Amino acid sequence: MAYLAIYRKYRPVSFDKLIGQQHIVRTLTNQIKFDRVSHAYLFTGTRGTGKTSAARIFARAINCLHPVDGNPCNECVVCKELVKQNSMDIVEIDAASNNGVDAIRDLREKVGYMPSVGKYKVYIIDEVHMLTDSAYNALLKTLEEPPKHVVFILCTTEVQKMPATILSRCLRFDFKLVGIDELNSLMSGILDDVGVEYTKEAVNAVAAAGEGSVRDALSVLDRCVAFAEGKLEYNDVLQILGATDKNKIYQLAEAIFTRDVAGVLELVDSIAKSGKSISVLAKDIAVYIRDMLICQKCQNPKQILTLPEDIYQKLVEQSQKYDQNRLLFALDVFNKVEAELRYAIDPRVTFEVACLKVANDDRDEKIVLLERRLAQIEKNGVLPRQTKAVMPEQTNEQIHNKDYAQGRMVWARVLKQVRNSDSFVLSSACQDMDNMYVCDGDFVLVVNEAQHVLLTQTHHNKTLGDIVFAESKLNLKLVKTAEKRSTVQDDLKDLQHLIGKDKLKIV
Numbered sequence: 001m002a003y004l005a006i007y008r009k010y011r012p013v014s015f016d017k018l019i020g021q022q023h024i025v026r027t028l029t030n031q032i033k034f035d036r037v038s039h040a041y042l043f044t045g046t047r048g049t050g051k052t053s054a055a056r057i058f059a060r061a062i063n064c065l066h067p068v069d070g071n072p073c074n075e076c077v078v079c080k081e082l083v084k085q086n087s088m089d090i091v092e093i094d095a096a097s098n099n100g101v102d103a104i105r106d107l108r109e110k111v112g113y114m115p116s117v118g119k120y121k122v123y124i125i126d127e128v129h130m131l132t133d134s135a136y137n138a139l140l141k142t143l144e145e146p147p148k149h150v151v152f153i154l155c156t157t158e159v160q161k162m163p164a165t166i167l168s169r170c171l172r173f174d175f176k177l178v179g180i181d182e183l184n185s186l187m188s189g190i191l192d193d194v195g196v197e198y199t200k201e202a203v204n205a206v207a208a209a210g211e212g213s214v215r216d217a218l219s220v221l222d223r224c225v226a227f228a229e230g231k232l233e234y235n236d237v238l239q240i241l242g243a244t245d246k247n248k249i250y251q252l253a254e255a256i257f258t259r260d261v262a263g264v265l266e267l268v269d270s271i272a273k274s275g276k277s278i279s280v281l282a283k284d285i286a287v288y289i290r291d292m293l294i295c296q297k298c299q300n301p302k303q304i305l306t307l308p309e310d311i312y313q314k315l316v317e318q319s320q321k322y323d324q325n326r327l328l329f330a331l332d333v334f335n336k337v338e339a340e341l342r343y344a345i346d347p348r349v350t351f352e353v354a355c356l357k358v359a360n361d362d363r364d365e366k367i368v369l370l371e372r373r374l375a376q377i378e379k380n381g382v383l384p385r386q387t388k389a390v391m392p393e394q395t396n397e398q399i400h401n402k403d404y405a406q407g408r409m410v411w412a413r414v415l416k417q418v419r420n421s422d423s424f425v426l427s428s429a430c431q432d433m434d435n436m437y438v439c440d441g442d443f444v445l446v447v448n449e450a451q452h453v454l455l456t457q458t459h460h461n462k463t464l465g466d467i468v469f470a471e472s473k474l475n476l477k478l479v480k481t482a483e484k485r486s487t488v489q490d491d492l493k494d495l496q497h498l499i500g501k502d503k504l505k506i507v
């Protein structure tokens with residue numbers, strides 16, 4: 001099948017075809033019917049919700065010779081003229097482009113000219129929040145005293161960035177995210193129209209991928225139509241989206257909730273090897289856990305989820321096995337990790353830590369279970385031999401604030417740099433450290449008295465701090481251990497023995 005560019009072909013040409021924004025359409029068409037057109041409009045909302053389409057329709061409707069119920073007829077000479085790309089009377093300015101300032105200056109010069117065919121000249125300024133201050137000022141002057149024949153439609157995805165002086169002069173419309181049912185019927189309508197067969201589950205997956213944006217959903221649909229051979233199936237859509245096979249996700253969830261650490265690591269490995277992106281995987285597992293919660297809590301999950309029968313059955317069965325609190329905790333962790341992944345140095349390890357965090361949600365010794373993976377990363381034996389975690393006594397609440405797993409990951413990287421630094425003192429001081437965590441933007445290292453002395457008196461804590469910052473963008477904080485396992489003197493003597501009497505003097 002030839003490439004269709006569905007987004008272009010099915011761009012709405014009248015308000016009737018604009019989906020999901022009935023509240024806006026009603027007001028706009030009424031303004032046309034009762035001839036109460038304003039001079040400045042602000043259309044705001046997420047990308048792909050129809051702002052520019054609505055602006056173009058509105059621009060034709062207010063000029064149309066025979067408007068039908070507030071819609072442009074799209075037949076008269078004016079409509080036909082205005083629909084042309086280079087129409088003089090509808091000027092589209094992209095404020096995000098480099099020549100935004102020039103375009104506004106040009107606008108000020110030409111705004112006095114009468115429209116060439118219709119009653120109004122319409123300026124549509126896209127991404128208006130991107131205008132520079134000087135461009136805003138120029139625009140403001142025009143908005144203050146607009147000629148009678150001019151209408152401005154300002155479109156933006158980030159209304160909070162707009163100056164109040166502009167906002168106060170515009171009639172504002174907030175475009176909503178489009179509901180999945182509306183996206184669903186739009187998609188099926190288009191597929192019927194182009195003559196492609198489909199399953200209900202496939203179309204639902206396309207609509208869900210749009211996440212409220214018509215443009216995004218149509219772009220997925222475009223790729224699906226080009227990809228599918230014959231009937232469009234659920235699995236075709238997953239493949240287009242680069243999403244993970246639901247059976248694999250099912251297995252991963254099972255491994256996580258049965259606390260099968262080895263299973264988790266093996267599955268992540270096999271999914272990563274199949275070329276799936278870790279961030280898509282994180283999203284997929286979050287959606288899956290949300291679906292589990294829907295199965296547990298909702299009256300008619302089947303209708304809400306629209307999944308293929310076999311996948312649905314497995315999901316229901318699985319969701320009944322696990323406690324709601326565990327699922328909520330998991331959802332929370334995976335939602336957060338999605339954001340963290342954007343900045344992660346090693347996304348895969350970050351994701352694995354998240355999985356293990358969930359797997360060990362009611363145990364304190366999470367860290368111990370990370371050792372297997374850490375050993376894998378640190379192939380050259382950078383980690384000290386004894387990696388037994390010594391946890392101070394604390395309440396569960398405190399454990400939640402301190403991220404030991406993350407601390408461990410950072411430490412593994414830091415230690416590698418310390419070994420490379422050729423500083424014997426630093427490297428000795430860092431030996432056998434096994435209590436570290438991340439807390440409130442700090443990387444906290446719990447040190448014994450001797451390690452503390454060694455790091456601070458030799459100013460190696462500064463070097464270590466730099467390394468920590470370079471590896472993790474966190475600040476180093478040294479905390480002396482509360483442990484009274486051995487005396488300070490003992491520790492110091494051990495160290496002296498280790499690095500030599502000439503390098504460390506006990507006073």
Ligand SMILES: [Zn+2]
Binds near residue numbers: 063064
């Ligand atoms: Zn017309």
